[in-house]
Amino acid sequence: MxxxxxxxxxxxxxxxxxxxxxxxxxxxxxxxxxxxxxxxxxxxxxxxxxxxxxxxxxxxxxxxxxxxxxxxxxxxxxxxxxxxxxxxxxxxxxxxxxxxxxxxxxxxxxxxxxxxxxxxxxxxxxxxxxxxxxxxxxxxxxxxxxxxxxxxxxxxxxxxxxxxxxxxxxxxxxxxxxxxxxxxxxxxxxxxxxxxxxxxxxxxxxxxxxxxxxxxxxxxxxxxxxxKYGLKPVMTFSSKIIFIRDINIGDILGYGNYIVKEKKRIGIVACGYSDGYPRNISISTPVSVDGVITQTIGLISMDTLIVDLTYCPKADIGSNVELWGNNIGIDKVACMSNTISYELISSLSSRIPISLK
CATH class of the missing domain: 3.20.20.10 (Alanine racemase)
Structure with a gap:
């Protein structure tokens, strides 16, 4: 399969x-x-x-x-x-x-x-x-x-x-x-x-x-x-790390000529603007990697985005990345992309599988 x-x-x-x-x-x-x-x-x-x-x-x-x-x-x-x-x-x-x-x-x-x-x-x-x-x-x-x-x-x-x-x-x-x-x-x-x-x-x-x-x-x-009413987010939008790399000062990350200013460990995540994650989102938008809060780096690509793993030493290939849900509030993500939660959830691609728990 x-x-x-x-x-x-x-x-x-x-x-x-x-x-x-x-x-x-x-x-x-x-x-x-x-x-x-x-x-x-x-x-x-x-x-x-x-x-x-x-x-x-x-x-x-x-x-x-x-x-x-x-x-x-x-x-x-x-x-x-x-x-x-x-x-x-x-x-x-x-x-x-x-x-x-x-x-x-x-x-x-x-x-x-x-x-x-x-x-x-x-x-x-x-x-x-x-x-x-x-x-x-x-x-x-x-x-x-x-x-x-x-x-x-x-x-x-x-x-x-x-x-x-x-x-x-x-x-x-x-x-x-x-x-x-x-x-x-x-x-x-x-x-x-x-x-x-x-x-x-x-x-x-x-x-x-x-x-x-x-x-x-x-x-x-x-x-x-x-x-205060006890209402909670229903959706968790997540993906996984599919590649990890150590980068040095002066290296370029992805499109847009983002130049690294300090040594970092980065992870490539299987999610991009074609999935509905906003391309215009600010650098340093929070994400959660296996429950540890970190941030995005550089511009969002069509099918991938980059996260900072410098302070996530246990992160590995297959580590879970929450883009929004219980740990990462969607309103924060919306604010970082100068939009509203309505637009984010209604823009999600039909190619993303949905499951119930």
């Missing part, structure tokens, strides 16, 4: 289920969408979906993953967060009983002209300041009544996505306006993403939707903001 490259993503099944349970508790009585877009934030939707069976439904963007879930026998609600992209997709939504986000006039027009076999449940998205998707709140009554008049429409839920939950004045103003609508229409609402669940729980209402938080990562980029 041939061996593949010694790089892996390991998903801790127990922690994932514990995170779901914790978020449910802090969301009180709200129903829970487990957000599994972008291949479950890089965690592998085909590997973890059964672990999230206690969620009330799955929310995602990719229609093909929604169909995968249905074909695997999943019967709970599935919400397409960006809705349908073409009117001919409505046949699929109808056949597989999918819930669609509705954010544009052209979608309403498509709904008016399609003959459904059963009522379609929808999430009607309104723009609360992000200006990405959604109808204007000033048009709420026209839009809502128009959709409600369609016989093909089943349950309707009001939805929005806040641009900044740290702006308390904006949040309070939005809440005041939304509350007046909710009180008049007595409608279902889904406003809370991971950040809102943590910091503005009075917006939880009927449904919450959690993505980054579910995987034990902080929406703020600061793990301390979520550690």
């Amino acid at each position: 041939y061996m593949s490259r010694p790089i892996s993503i390991i998903i801790d099944s127990t922690i994932l289920k514990d995170n779901l349970s914790i978020i449910r508790k802090i969301s009180f009585n709200s129903k829970f969408w487990a957000v599994v877009k972008s291949n479950a934030y890089g965690h592998g939707i085909r590997y973890i979906w059964k672990l999230l069976s206690d969620a009330d439904g799955f929310a995602l963007v990719e229609l093909e993953d929604a169909l995968f879930l249905r074909k695997m026998g999943y019967v709970k609600p599935i919400l397409l967060l960006e809705g349908f992209f073409e009117k001919n997709e409505l046949e699929i939504f109808d056949r597989y009983h999918l819930t669609s986000c509705i954010h544009s006039e052209w979608q309403i027009n498509a709904l008016e002209h399609f003959k459904f076999s059963a009522p379609l449940d929808i999430y009607v998205k309104f723009n609360s300041g992000m200006n990405r998707f959604g109808f204007d709140f000033k048009d709420f009554f026209v839009i809502w009544n128009k959709l409600r008049s369609l016989k093909s429409i089943g349950d309707m839920t009001m939805m929005t996505h806040f641009v900044n939950v740290d702006d308390l004045n904006h949040v309070k103003d939005t809440r005041r306006y939304i509350s007046s609508i909710i009180d008049d229409y007595k409608i279902k609402c889904c406003f809370a993403n991971s950040a809102v669940i943590l910091f503005s729980s009075y917006f939880n209402y009927d449904w919450v939707r959690s993505g980054i938080l579910l995987y034990g990562l902080s929406p703020t980029g600061n793990y301390r903001d979520i550690s």
Whole structure:
């Protein structure tokens, strides 16, 4: 049997289920969408979906993953967060009983002209300041009544996505306006993403939707903001040392003419930017070699990176290198590459094998 490259993503099944349970508790009585877009934030939707069976439904963007879930026998609600992209997709939504986000006039027009076999449940998205998707709140009554008049429409839920939950004045103003609508229409609402669940729980209402938080990562980029709840990272991204060399002062390491200023022992690790490790990351980004914290040296190559083994005397060929996980916080790696944890996990290559423990 041939061996593949010694790089892996390991998903801790127990922690994932514990995170779901914790978020449910802090969301009180709200129903829970487990957000599994972008291949479950890089965690592998085909590997973890059964672990999230206690969620009330799955929310995602990719229609093909929604169909995968249905074909695997999943019967709970599935919400397409960006809705349908073409009117001919409505046949699929109808056949597989999918819930669609509705954010544009052209979608309403498509709904008016399609003959459904059963009522379609929808999430009607309104723009609360992000200006990405959604109808204007000033048009709420026209839009809502128009959709409600369609016989093909089943349950309707009001939805929005806040641009900044740290702006308390904006949040309070939005809440005041939304509350007046909710009180008049007595409608279902889904406003809370991971950040809102943590910091503005009075917006939880009927449904919450959690993505980054579910995987034990902080929406703020600061793990301390979520550690107090007992939430933990689900993913360990690691590889192994495949070559070791002693280098001298003046030697060049890899691309970019990085010149060594002191004698070192280095290790070559089977992980590069083609795997999703950021090429623009700062020199001296922390990694863990067999539990010992050290750092990268030089630029990241397509399939490899270099680590400093000078203070890891026991390191050898095959030594484990944690790139992020329990020992190396992903937020630190994100900071060193001037990005966010969301981008790192969603950029991981499909060539990396995923396994559960």
